[in-house]
Amino acid sequence: MSNFFEKSDVSRKEAESIISDTLQKCDDGELYLENSKSESILLDDNKIKNSSYNSDLGFGFRAISDEVVAYSHSNEISKNSLKQSSENLKSTLKSVKGTYNHEIPKSNKKYYDNINPIEQKSLNEKIKILNDVNDYLRSKGDKVKQVTANFLGEQKSVEIIRSGGETLSDVRPLVRFNVSVMVEKDGRKETGVYGVGGRQSYDSYLKDENWKSVCDEALRIASVNLESKPAPAGEMKVVLGPGWPAILIHEAVGHGLEGDFNRKKTSAFHNLMGQKVASEGVTIIDDGTIDNRRGSLTIDDEGTPTEKTVLIENGILKNFMQDRLNARLMKTRSTGSGRRENYRHIVLPRMRNTMMLSGKQTQEEMIKAVDKGIFAVSFGGGQVDITSGKFVFNCTEAYEIVNGKIGSPIKGATLIGDGPSILKEVSMVGNDMMMDPGIGTCGKAGQGVPVGVAQPSILINKMTVGGTKL
Amino acid sequence: MVKDQEFLETKASYCLGLAKKLGATDSSVVVKNSVSETVNFRNKKLDEANRSDDLGISITTYIGKKKSSISSSNLLNDNLNILIEKCIETTKNTPEDEFNSLPDRDLFAKEVKDLNIYDETHIENNQKIYYLKKLEAAASNDKKIVNTESSFTQNKSNFVLANSEGFCDGYKTSSFTASSVTVAKDEESMERDYEYSSKCFLKDLDDADELGKIAANQTIRKLSPKKIGSEKIAIIFDKRIAKGVLNTFASAISSSAISRGTSFLKDKVNKKIFSDKINVFDKPDMLKGLGSRNFDSEGVKTDTLKLVDQGILKHYLIDTYNGKKLNLKSNGRCGGTSNLYFENGNISFKDLLNSNSKSLYITETIGHGSNIVTGDYSVGATGFLIENGEFKYPINEITIAGNFKDMFQNITLANDLEFKYATNSPTMLIEGMVVAGK
Numbered sequence: 001m002s003n004f005f006e007k008s009d010v011s012r013k014e015a016e017s018i019i020s021d022t023l024q025k026c027d028d029g030e031l032y033l034e035n036s037k038s039e040s041i042l043l044d045d046n047k048i049k050n051s052s053y054n055s056d057l058g059f060g061f062r063a064i065s066d067e068v069v070a071y072s073h074s075n076e077i078s079k080n081s082l083k084q085s086s087e088n089l090k091s092t093l094k095s096v097k098g099t100y101n102h103e104i105p106k107s108n109k110k111y112y113d114n115i116n117p118i119e120q121k122s123l124n125e126k127i128k129i130l131n132d133v134n135d136y137l138r139s140k141g142d143k144v145k146q147v148t149a150n151f152l153g154e155q156k157s158v159e160i161i162r163s164g165g166e167t168l169s170d171v172r173p174l175v176r177f178n179v180s181v182m183v184e185k186d187g188r189k190e191t192g193v194y195g196v197g198g199r200q201s202y203d204s205y206l207k208d209e210n211w212k213s214v215c216d217e218a219l220r221i222a223s224v225n226l227e228s229k230p231a232p233a234g235e236m237k238v239v240l241g242p243g244w245p246a247i248l249i250h251e252a253v254g255h256g257l258e259g260d261f262n263r264k265k266t267s268a269f270h271n272l273m274g275q276k277v278a279s280e281g282v283t284i285i286d287d288g289t290i291d292n293r294r295g296s297l298t299i300d301d302e303g304t305p306t307e308k309t310v311l312i313e314n315g316i317l318k319n320f321m322q323d324r325l326n327a328r329l330m331k332t333r334s335t336g337s338g339r340r341e342n343y344r345h346i347v348l349p350r351m352r353n354t355m356m357l358s359g360k361q362t363q364e365e366m367i368k369a370v371d372k373g374i375f376a377v378s379f380g381g382g383q384v385d386i387t388s389g390k391f392v393f394n395c396t397e398a399y400e401i402v403n404g405k406i407g408s409p410i411k412g413a414t415l416i417g418d419g420p421s422i423l424k425e426v427s428m429v430g431n432d433m434m435m436d437p438g439i440g441t442c443g444k445a446g447q448g449v450p451v452g453v454a455q456p457s458i459l460i461n462k463m464t465v466g467g468t469k470l
Numbered sequence: 471m472v473k474d475q476e477f478l479e480t481k482a483s484y485c486l487g488l489a490k491k492l493g494a495t496d497s498s499v500v501v502k503n504s505v506s507e508t509v510n511f512r513n514k515k516l517d518e519a520n521r522s523d524d525l526g527i528s529i530t531t532y533i534g535k536k537k538s539s540i541s542s543s544n545l546l547n548d549n550l551n552i553l554i555e556k557c558i559e560t561t562k563n564t565p566e567d568e569f570n571s572l573p574d575r576d577l578f579a580k581e582v583k584d585l586n587i588y589d590e591t592h593i594e595n596n597q598k599i600y601y602l603k604k605l606e607a608a609a610s611n612d613k614k615i616v617n618t619e620s621s622f623t624q625n626k627s628n629f630v631l632a633n634s635e636g637f638c639d640g641y642k643t644s645s646f647t648a649s650s651v652t653v654a655k656d657e658e659s660m661e662r663d664y665e666y667s668s669k670c671f672l673k674d675l676d677d678a679d680e681l682g683k684i685a686a687n688q689t690i691r692k693l694s695p696k697k698i699g700s701e702k703i704a705i706i707f708d709k710r711i712a713k714g715v716l717n718t719f720a721s722a723i724s725s726s727a728i729s730r731g732t733s734f735l736k737d738k739v740n741k742k743i744f745s746d747k748i749n750v751f752d753k754p755d756m757l758k759g760l761g762s763r764n765f766d767s768e769g770v771k772t773d774t775l776k777l778v779d780q781g782i783l784k785h786y787l788i789d790t791y792n793g794k795k796l797n798l799k800s801n802g803r804c805g806g807t808s809n810l811y812f813e814n815g816n817i818s819f820k821d822l823l824n825s826n827s828k829s830l831y832i833t834e835t836i837g838h839g840s841n842i843v844t845g846d847y848s849v850g851a852t853g854f855l856i857e858n859g860e861f862k863y864p865i866n867e868i869t870i871a872g873n874f875k876d877m878f879q880n881i882t883l884a885n886d887l888e889f890k891y892a893t894n895s896p897t898m899l900i901e902g903m904v905v906a907g908k
Contacts, residue, residue, distance in 0.1 A: 007548070045730050047567045051560050052539040055553060069518040075525045075543040085521075092519040092595070123563050146730055182732055182843060189732070189843050231848075233871065233906035234700040264512070266617050266653050268660060344522055383836040383850070387653050387662035388695075390867050392837035392850035414839045414848040414869045416906075466839075466848045466869025468904045470700055 027098035043130035107305035112199035146182035168303035192222030231413035231467025237373030243434035246455035251382035259326035268389030278423030288352035295353035295452035306336035341447035353452035359429025389419035430457030478630035496532040498633035579765035608682030617653035650685035663689035695864035712895035725792030734845035750778035754808035761892030772802035815883030824859035
């Protein structure tokens with residue numbers, strides 16, 4: 001736990017009084033303090049390329065009056081700097097006449113331990129694993145031409161001080177272990193990438209030489225792609241595998257259900273509350289409360305405990321994801337979805353772990369039901385245009401389906417669809433829901449935050465596949 | 471106010487001194503300060519005001535051929551002491567790499583020219599508000615516009631780069647950026663588009679009125695889009711998309727991708743990779759250039775490079791580490807390109823539109839579909855169908871795909887280059903790409 005005022009010329013009491021004075025006639029606001037420590041150790045091209053350590057400290061001071069947000073941040077936790085920020089906020093919000101909303105829900109639940117993963121494993125142990133990864137993969141044959149592996153670890157301590165002195169705090173561990181391998185055969189090069197991570201120690205993911213399975217998966221994907229043919233172009237049926245392909249859900253509907261876009265009516269979903277937006281049997285939730293998951297949070301960055309928010313229930317749109325600002329303006333409550341990348345950024349409503357729940361069918365039944373289409377198993381990233389609702393994601397492992405059977409692997413292609421209508425095209429929902437391996441980062445308004453996704457296998461009746469084969 | 475040179479230099483030399491005392495054989499340090507003030511408007515009203523003051527330091531220490539680095543936003547000496555000690559400890563425990571070193575002494579930049587990239591002018595928030603009011607009034611003039619979001623940012627930065635070889639230099643830069651994002655709606659559809667202007671000098675910034683009008687017009691013309699069938703078709707990239715082709719090219723010729731063997735342009739120096747008439751420059755000393763610089767992020771001098779001459783690749787973008795690995799000298803491109811651009815082609819924009827009876831004009835792409843290992847390209851796209859040189863109707867929910875190796879050989883450029891970003895291209899025609907739609 002960080003004591004943010006220990007080495008500062010401003011005492012906690014003095015800070016509290018500056019906060020209360022600044023926010024007295026505002027509708028909401030807080031001082032957000034953050035102290036993060038992170039490391040990155042990278043092996044590439046047979047060598048430890050980089051070992052770096054970052055320590056970041058700062059505050060963000062926010063005052064909200066009606067719809068207007070004033071924000072000021074600095075690296076320096078001092079009396080001078082807090083006062084300057086306070087003046088800044090006051091000068092933006094000239095004549096405020098709101099009533100500060102003191103209400104904030106409480107919970108004692110915690111979804112991860114207060115640990116510092118960086119200190120739990122020595123540098124030498126980490127370097128040894130990276131070298132072992134390199135040796136292991138390169139022992140798999142001459143076709144392995146390049147291996148990159150890295151550890152990313154972080155501990156972030158946050159404290160939120162509200163008007164009146166109410167204080168909420170959280171210590172968040174986060175780790176990620178990634179392997180990328182490039183293979184070459186007959187002059188053709190392909191890459192495979194895989195990783196694992198979450199809010200636990202490195203050892204929770206890498207014990208018993210579990211790193212080998214991460215290597216095997218990266219190599220398997222790369223090897224499959226060596227045999228891939230050009231992807232088809234045009235509309236066809238698509239079967240998505242379970243787990244990570246749920247970034248479809250994240251892009252297609254997740255972003256469109258974030259409160260800010262709906263308050264501003266710029267989301268393609270803003271007028272669809274209570275309406276049918278997906279096939280029957282499709283239920284989607286956004287859950288911040290799963291133990292040790294990458295997207296989980298004990299409290300969000302405004303201090304609200306996270307929850308399991310039902311977004312779509314059996315095809316019907318039920319809830320948006322809300323931070324305090326958008327919840328107040330839309331006359332509802334925060335769903336604990338207020339997040340920011342760090343103290344340099346304002347809070348926005350964001351996803352946590354976005355999941356489509358299991359149905360009854362099997363993946364086999366789905367494949368059998370397709371005459372001509374593709375089976376997409378693994379993805380790179382995705383993106384969405386909130387307003388038009390069009391979204392894309394990039395396959396990194398996919399196969400053609402011909403007459404109900406899985407055929408040859410196909411080259412990476414972009415798939416494009418329409419968010420508000422795609423879930424109505426879901427004709428089968430599998431019984432095999434799976435979480436992703438814990439590697440996702442979501443970008444919005446220039447801010448990246450760790451997120452998770454999950455889904456069972458699904459069959460989509462119609463999507464456009466962006467290949468080159470006509 | 472952004473911190474002055476003296477403050478940054480004092481911090482830098484403190485770190486170099488301490489690193490040496492603790493056993494570093496070499497070290498380098500960057501100290502940066504960046505102060506920006508942003509005002510956002512939404513639907514003609516103030517939405518957000520944001521001030522940020524970012525101070526940061528990053529230090530790399532070497533012990534022989536061992537290397538490690540740390541960075542922090544806390545510049546108090548107490549904290550720096552702890553971090554540098556930790557950095558030295560980590561360096562000792564990190565394996566050697568024979569290519570680790572500071573740049574060769576004779577490559578450091580010797581003179582720092584005034585590139586005209588810092589404007590003293592300070593624009594107060596109420597002046598930003600005045601600009602944004604004018605902009606939003608122009609943007610929301612048409613009834614089809616249902617939402618406007620606009621932003622004005624002033625940024626002032628200063629930095630010092632110093633190393634144990636005696637290099638110590640830095641300079642201030644400024645930028646003034648205005649943008650407008652508009653949403654338009656009709657019975658069938660809702661669409662979004664934007665316009666943007668960013669300049670080193672406030673007085674060069676686009677007129678607010680003009681910027682708002684362009685954003686609105688670009689959005690309204692996208693309404694009621696259609697989806698087209700899958701076919702092979704000529705693609706015309708609007709300038710704001712065409713520059714992305716150059717960015718992919720730059721990643722593929724970076725010395726790190728080349729030395730790792732993970733680029734489709736490996737071993738292509740002195741080979742023809744573009745069509746005949748294509749020339750690509752990277753010019754760091756452009757006055758008021760958004761990518762202008764006196765030296766790269768290692769302090770190495772940067773000269774103008776003609777990267778592509780008549781379609782032939784002439785240089786990679788080389789930093790010290792990968793240069794040593796490839797047995798090439800750094801050409802001052804650690805951290806990437808500066809002002810990168812395609813030289814103008816020799817036909818007009820109008821003639822480019824007319825060069826095929828039917829083509830697709832792309833104004834936006836989504837997705838991360840560029841693979842620099844294989845050269846494969848596949849992205850989601852939005853744009854317009856062009857027939858006989860005329861804009862017919864808007865198109866969306868399609869993808870465009872190809873391979874850069876082929877695409878580069880089939881580029882025709884218009885003669886309408888302007889320097890709006892750090893990387894710039896004239897309007898670009900590429901023949902033979904595949905569109906996937908219905």
